[in-house]
Amino acid sequence: MVRHGKRKPSSSNARSAGAKRVLLLIFAFAFWVVAIVLRLYDLQIIQYVQLLGRADRQQQRTVEIAPKRGVIYDRDMHPLAMSLAVDSVYAVPANIPDSLMEAKLLAPILHLDEKDLQTRFEAGNSFCWVKRKISAQESARVRALNLQGIYFQKETKRFYPDGDLAATVLGYVGMDDNGLGGVEYQYNKQIKGLPGKVLLSTDAKHRSFRSSEWRGESGKNIVLTVYEDIQYIAEKVLAQTVQTFYAAGRQVILQAPHTGAVLAQANQTTFAP
Numbered sequence: 703m704v705r706h707g708k709r710k711p712s713s714s715n716a717r718s719a720g721a722k723r724v725l726l727l728i729f730a731f732a733f734w735v736v737a738i739v740l741r742l743y744d745l746q747i748i749q750y751v752q753l754l755g756r757a758d759r760q761q762q763r764t765v766e767i768a769p770k771r772g773v774i775y776d777r778d779m780h781p782l783a784m785s786l787a788v789d790s791v792y793a794v795p796a797n798i799p800d801s802l803m804e805a806k807l808l809a810p811i812l813h814l815d816e817k818d819l820q821t822r823f824e825a826g827n828s829f830c831w832v833k834r835k836i837s838a839q840e841s842a843r844v845r846a847l848n849l850q851g852i853y854f855q856k857e858t859k860r861f862y863p864d865g866d867l868a869a870t871v872l873g874y875v876g877m878d879d880n881g882l883g884g885v886e887y888q889y890n891k892q893i894k895g896l897p898g899k900v901l902l903s904t905d906a907k908h909r910s911f912r913s914s915e916w917r918g919e920s921g922k923n924i925v926l927t928v929y930e931d932i933q934y935i936a937e938k939v940l941a942q943t944v945q946t947f948y949a950a951g952r953q954v955i956l957q958a959p960h961t962g963a964v965l966a967q968a969n970q971t972t973f974a975p
Contacts, residue, residue, distance in 0.1 A: 765792075765829065765902060768879035769895035770858045772921035774872060774886075776930040777965075783872050783886070783975075785858040785879075789841040791832040794902075795823045797851035804849050808832060811843045829902055834877060835859045855900065866974045868933050871926070871967050874975035885924065895921035927963035932956060936966040944970050 774783040791812070798804055801823035809816035812833045822830045835857055836844075844852065860875045873884025881890035898918030936954045944952050952970030957963060 765855070765900045767855065767898040767900055767918065768857060769897050769918040770920040771860065771875070771879055771895065772893040772923040774893070775923065775925045776928050776933070777926065778929065779925065780930045781863055782868060782926070782928075782930065783860060783862050785860055787856050788835050788837075788859045790834040790855045790857045791836060791841075791844055792853055792855055793823060793830050793832050794828060794851050794853065795825065795830065796828060798823055799850055804852065807847055807849065808844065808852070811847075812836065812840055860975075862975045864930065864934075866972050867930070867937065868928060868967070869972045869975045870969040871928060871933075872975060874973075885926070889924055893921040893924060895919045927958075927965065928967070929965050933966040933968065936968040937972075940968045940970055 770787075771783075771785045773781050773785075776782055791808075795801065801820050805816050805820035805823060808814065809819050814833060819832070822832075832852065833840075841854070845854070858879065860879070862869070862872065869884075871884055873886035873888075874882055875886050876882050879894060881887035881893065886893065896919040899916045936956060940952065940954045943949060954966065954968040955964060956966040958965060
């Protein structure tokens with residue numbers, strides 16, 4: 703009596719199936735390696751410039767810092783307008799742990815609106831000005847708080863040692879240190895100089911740090927033909943004359959007779975630059 707049972711696969715068939723599986727794994731691994739190499743080539747060679755530019759925009763921010771304006775002197779080299787270094791306060795919102803608390807502390811010291819300051823902190827930007835060109839007293843009080851995410855940057859602020867003397871001649875400057883009237887405006891390009899730049903970089907957690915700084919170039923000084931003393935006398939006499947005679951025209955110009963150089967120019971309509 704013959705019994706029929708299942709036939710066992712031969713050893714040659716088993717080896718053939720194993721070889722196929724090995725080849726399949728080799729092809730899959732090779733395909734995976736080729737795909738990675740092609741992707742790396744695309745990122746490192748083809749898209750390198752585009753991705754590098756995108757990374758710079760995401761991780762770096764350039765803040766322009768106004769340069770030190772040149773001094774305006776009178777004929778005897780007395781300074782009529784000069785720039786001094788002061789502190790400006792800026793924030794890196796990503797480094798601020800409690801925007802509400804810090805806004806409440808800073809607003810009364812810097813005379814700012816608390817809600818507006820908090821909104822700026824919560825806007826998600828990597829940089830924002832808190833207040834520029836603050837006084838020495840304000841700077842000391844803010845520094846004493848030692849708040850996270852609040853930093854200081856030196857800028858220059860325009861000062862006029864003689865107050866409103868020759869104000870209409872000198873003019874004035876705005877917050878960005880651009881001349882907005884008088885000599886400050888007419889010779890702004892020469893007086894202003896070249897702005898400096900501060901490069902702020904952020905790490906993977908959006909924490910900022912200063913990576914480099916270029917201070918720019920200071921502006922050129924200007925010497926006027928005006929005499930400080932004569933200017934003072936001209937303004938004082940003009941004010942007295944207007945008060946005495948109720949004059950409609952209120953301007954005085956004094957010139958050197960041989961050269962025509964303006965020694966003083968006074969206008970009753972003045973202001974504190």
